[in-house]
Amino acid sequence: MKIRLLLLAMVVLTGAAGAAMPGSALAKPQVTAARIGETPERTRFVLELSEDLPYRVFTLPDPFRVVLDLPEVDWSLPGDRQPRARGLISDLRFGLFAPGTSRVVLDVKRPVHLQKVFVIPPRDGKPHRLVIDVEEVSRERYFAAQSQETGEASVSDRPLKPLAEAVPPLPPVKPADARPTVVIDPGHGGVDPGAVGVSGSHEKNLTLDYGKALKAALEATGRYRVVMTRERDVFLKLRERIRLAQEAEGELFISLHANVHSSGKIRGASIYTLSETASDKEAAALAAAENAADVLAGVDLTDQTGDVRNILIDLAQRETMNLSKKFANDLVREVGREAKLLRNTHRFAGFAVLKSPVVPSILFEIGYMSNRQEERLLRSKAHRDKIVASIIRAIDDYFEKQKAASRS
Template sequence: MGLALPALILPGEALAAVTGARLERNADGTRLILEADSATSWRLSATQRPMRLIVSLPGVTWRGPARLPGLGPARGARWDAPNRRLLIDLSGPVSVRNAATVDGRLVVELGPGTAPGFARLTQGRIAQGQMGGTATARTPARSLPVIVIDPGHGGKDPGTIGVGGTHEKRITLAAALELKKQLEAAGRCRVVLTRSRDVFIPLDGRVDIARRREATLFMSLHADSAPGARGASVYTLADRASDALSARLAQSQNRADAAGGLRIPDVSPEVQRILYSLVRQETKVGSARMARFVVSNLGQSVTLLPNTHRQASFAVLKAPDVPSVLVEMGFLSDRRDEAALNRAPYRAQVARALTGAVHGWLEQHHAGVANSG
């Protein structure tokens, strides 16, 4: 519903008063704070033309300043008395990092945004809740999407051991920590690692983390062995492998896990259901799209394996509702790949490419969500 209807107040209903309203700077964005003297409901929405955030406060009289001076992306704000709403005019797209009642006050945290991301905000209400008085109910805003990064292997499972003796589990962890740092610095998503230490985590445990954290995207990092192969590649799930190399990689990874002490039939029925359920079509489409972003971003700075996007039956990619890719950053069985992956600047280069891929994917994902209403 795109129309803004005037709010209805029942006769005799007591109005709360907004007693304070201000825009202030926070760490890397702008924050709106509203205070009311008694309990009242609020709703946050956005419009594209004019580009605006709107806080609807159907039950209040306004005793705050008539106008708030502009700050950051907010060109200014004013109270629209007939419709009982605060209009915040924007100079460009913003993201809403959080909108919630904190200690009785409504706090809306704004950050830099993209046009597709903002378009998504205009598709409905962003958040709503109660503020003022003793009411503490809160509805969290659509907060930043969660990306789960999975450093392959770990603990008693070293992964591949390179020609020069490099343990794969060390390379995957170092690369994942670097990628996390870069993604967090950009501030467009939250990052969860399946492991941040040298510990063994079974494959289904990794899938389970992605599902429990309601991940938008799952990315597993590896640097396995494949005789004669060199360069980075990316894998998505398929029942049948696209080629012999992919089949071998999936087989050896799935087997390494069984040797690590967990057999799939032993896991909980819930996880079994997850592992064995059919991969939904949209998850497949999202995974394939991510693979394309990975290939195009990596291709600008890193040597690629020919036919860079491949498919195989990797257990770690089997979350039915989380688009998932597995990135082989290179092969430790190749001396040049092994030397490169042992260098921090090279891993940073790979992480930059993967960060670009995540951002590209997120933008298209948001646009897709907005288009589908």
Template sequence: MRASWRGLLRALTVASVVFMVAPAPRVGAAEPTPLLAYGARIAGDDARTRLVIEFDSEPDFSIHYVANPPRVIVDLPETSFGLKPESLEPRGLFGAIRYGGMGAGASRLVLSAKGPTEVTHAEVKPTEDGKGFRLVLDAERIDQARFDKLLSEQQWTGTARATKTDRPAIAPPKTAGAFVIAVDAGHGGIDTGAIGGVTKTEEKHVTLAFAKDLVETLNRQPGIEAFLTRDRDEFLSLPQRVQIARQRSANLFISVHADTLKQKDIRGATVYTISDRASDHLAADLAARENLSDEIAGMPLESEPAEVADILIDLTRRETQAFSVNLARSVVSSFEGQIGLINNPHRHAGFRVLQAPDVPSVLLELGFLSNKEDEKQLLDPEWRKKVSGLLATAVERYRQTAVANGG
């Protein structure tokens, strides 16, 4: 009966969940060339602020608004941002400015406002030298009633418009009976994640490099089929990551991260499982930051898909959590004496990316980019390969036990 709860739940729910996956590209369709944003400036005060971005070709754009906190969202076609960081230092009405890819040929600018704000004027015009185009946005402080009206009148679901659709359709396992593992490289696209204290390396690149090594290592083991939730620098929402794993009938979900802490002397790997109550303040704070990923990208908080049969869900979730804990213990056992671990290396908190009720899941913090020794290791290909091998050993040990117990 152990495997039947999860199998029945998956059969009842996965096919019925609406998930935005771009179709395969049309044969012969020309791929659009990404825009280049090569210059920017911002000026203003707490009443009015002007933002100017220069592009190599004319940008198509749309503007939307998100509440809690108030944000102005500027959606663009796929854009390479060749901007100096200081050119868009937040000022005036905006307390934070982020930009980057959103996947599927789309990019986004997220302007986090200090209060209710409206873009009162937006236009694109040629630059004086005729070699590019300038997007000009004028924003003003407004009252809450006006902002609420903007929110209620806009026709927008929170997704970015796609101009290129090259994400492949969800595929079944290549081998019947394979033990399928989803390896999730944390962050991506507009969501850079943590920043290295010495090298300023972005977490999204660290996690993807390790995830690729891990998938390669796992796929060398007979009977295992591992895949990446993202294989490039693109944004995926937290629910999307979970649903990709479920639609591929994953037996395991491993989300990879490398965070930062204010305490720069703390270092070592940590394995997290999901729980309604955090094991400690460090776990609670980390989960809170990781759960902000969608907000950082300007996504409204998605409600979780409606599930069927509450009793079935509860039974499945309990069983899945037990398997997740067993996986975490196997990982810690494999790492001990081989790589550095934080004190109490198995911790738990309410991570949204670990919420699949029918897929045992762990979040692996490889180390801390805020610690210079950890940062050096995280950027070392040989260290990554060593850790990938140890993790593969832990997964194989877990798989043998799970199969023996009907997992």
């Protein structure tokens, strides 16, 4: 029986398309170089830009990070020109945070404040240079600065458009379309690359490839309406993915991921459904890592406690969890015909992305990118086509059983 969905209001994405940059109607502004330097007094981060851009810089605590937002830019520096961690900066990530907004996240070893943020105009053959100087402060001083009315942040004279914290609105549903709606969620994206394979491949790209292939194959059957949470390399907060599924009136949510393990020998697919008590230590660790994706992308999660509590209360709707388990069992059977499975293939963990109270949801780990042989297999079109076909068989079987149950 189809579950009646709780419709959640969505905020319309403001300025998502992004304005054309001066002097170029088509090309994105470019990051031409990036570097990190240090002195006894400060650590300096410098971006060289093809043009003068508006920006927003701020810090976040626990873990401590410096976040830089820019209009959507092309960051295509070769590996040998990527900046290396130095001084207070322990790591760096970059990518599309929301349509029209690129984000750089600097992980820092200790609390810092923004000592200076400024732009050096072109001179001596150098392009525009955006400079961020940070210095170490005590936790007490950090939180004292944050508690001020405006907090600690730096914006340009031409501030960015308001950040779109919501996802783009979905296309309207045709009233006469009675087909089941399947929501496909390619994991990670944008500033959050996910796992990194032995060849240097990124999980976010692999899951998007599988998601697009699954969408095309499902639509080709004519039996399903298909919605993707993302169709390009963009970051989505975990609960935005849930909201998308609910707004779409999804009847099945499939989150696609790939795994890594410290042992390069481990390989095999696995399927997860929700449990607040993980089925084993590995499942718990994996869920913690996935749930940390919002932190990695520079998202402030301090206001989420109430939302999480409400979602967990709604999980009393046991029907949703039971339907998730039924589909997981179908998927294990069908994927097992095409690919190697982990032992105890159907697992349970507290993934935030599975916590919709009304949409049956599973998380599919298609294999291990840390296993050289399996990573090569996962990247092949032939294997992807087999996995997609097995998912479709499981979806067909699941909805056929739902129809039979509704007639009985």
